[in-house]
Amino acid sequence: MSAVPMVKAEAVHKSYGAAHILRGIDLEVAPREVFCLVGPSGSGKSTFLRCINHLEKINGGRLSVDGQLVGYRQKGDKLYELKDKEVAAQRRDIGMVFQRFNLFPHMTALENVMEAPVQVKGEAKAVARERAARLLDRVGLGDRTGNYPSQLSGGQQQRVAIARALAMEPKLMLFDEPTSALDPELVGEVLDVMRGLADEGMTMIVVTHEMGFAREVGDALVFMDGGVVVESGHPREVLTNPQHDRTKAFLSKVL
């Protein structure tokens, strides 16, 4: 592939004190790719996702988004930590959707979506409001703009959260188990929105237990366990014909 990879990780390590969570992750995510991260809990997949937008600092290796190092600047052979402001600027272009939605409870759905464009980009309120209404309409919540998060179902909240991330017009979207906190009958509506995003060519990294979604929508899949990449390839191949014993054992339990 000739284009700059959207995300490139080389020997990424992360530990909390004595706990060594990531033990050398190497992977590349191409632009417009839907990249699925699967694996048992505690395998480090969520931690890795959070490293991509610097919610966690990596302890070793190199991690870059769109050719830019995450959290550092390189001058010669020295690395310089970025200031908080510069880190914030890097995060603007990376949308993130959390397992527990993390909507702002004191703002309506519309205000949640408007918040970042107005506060971070300094966009005019009228412009931001218009786009927020359009985005909420697109995720199927055009009639819920005035509702507070507590008045919405889990699936609706997660769709607002997706609209909120999209309002910053990101080049990369990170999904951290977006359907794990949802009642089973609400999973579909969130996956539908994500499928629509994938069809439009959004680059997405999805930590998920939804193997059906990974198989249908995913372009690449990585199986992680114990802080390392065990197996990777096209979702259909990995999921139907796993090569590693650990992958086989995991898939036999979830499929």
Place this chain on the structure above:
Amino acid sequence: MTNPVDKTEGPTGPSATSPPPAAIKAIPVRHYGRWVSAVVVFALLAMVVYAFSQGDINYTAIPDYFFDPSILEGVRNTLWLTVASMVLGVVLGAILAVMRLSKNPVTSSVAWGYIWFFRGTPVYVQLLLWFNLGLVFPYINLGFYRDEWADFMTPFMAALLGLGLNEAAYMSEIVRAGIQSVDEGQTEAAHALGMSHGKTLRRVVLPQAMRVVVPPTGNEVINMLKTTSLVVVVQYFDLLRAGQNIAQTSGATVEMLFLVAVWYLILTTVLSIGQFYLERRYARGSTRNLPPTPWQKVRANLISLRRPEVAK
């Protein structure tokens, strides 16, 4: 795709055809203990009232002086001092709380030291200290402001600094608890959107912290109103001092203390009502239905009492 659930095609309930069940008629549990305790309480109350009626107390002095101009001035001064000290305490307290939680070790140590000193010494001692600093500093010189200490440190200034700076230490702990009560996911979500630390604090964390901060702050206001009575020692003319002045000239010491106590009760009651509505307002967004106000409760009770008559 999601399938819309048609709720109209459920099984039809029995309520559609059968008459409503008869109301249960049962003998309620008798609470004899309540009657006994009520009688005991009334007896004790009667004894207290009797004792005070036998004392040499000139009760007519209380209404006579209740709206005396000097008492009203004392009330005004007490209220003004309460408000000014609380504003100073809340603003400084919020700043201290943010400093205390800062990653910068210098600012967090400064905040820690401030709280250590101002919470660790009695407010009475602090008031006296501010008032008497003039004994060691004849002048104040802040560079842009220079004055004789006695002109600068008026009774009001001594009272304001003594109460306000002390209050800031307590308020900072309240605000800190509020900030820490906000889920970490909120900060993460704001950071993930590219919001700076300051914006995250102002737009996301502090508004949500308010729900935890407001109820104890209401208590602090009520507490402050009463604590202002200590400023008698720095010669500030507050409600208590106004009462004491009249007591000295008229000789009605206990009567004036009664009068002052009634005024304090009126003021704290009004503040408590205000606090109720403030708490209700900040519950917005966290509960689906707001708790009813006392007025709404009264209205609901009246309606439920009236309904049988309306039905006839």
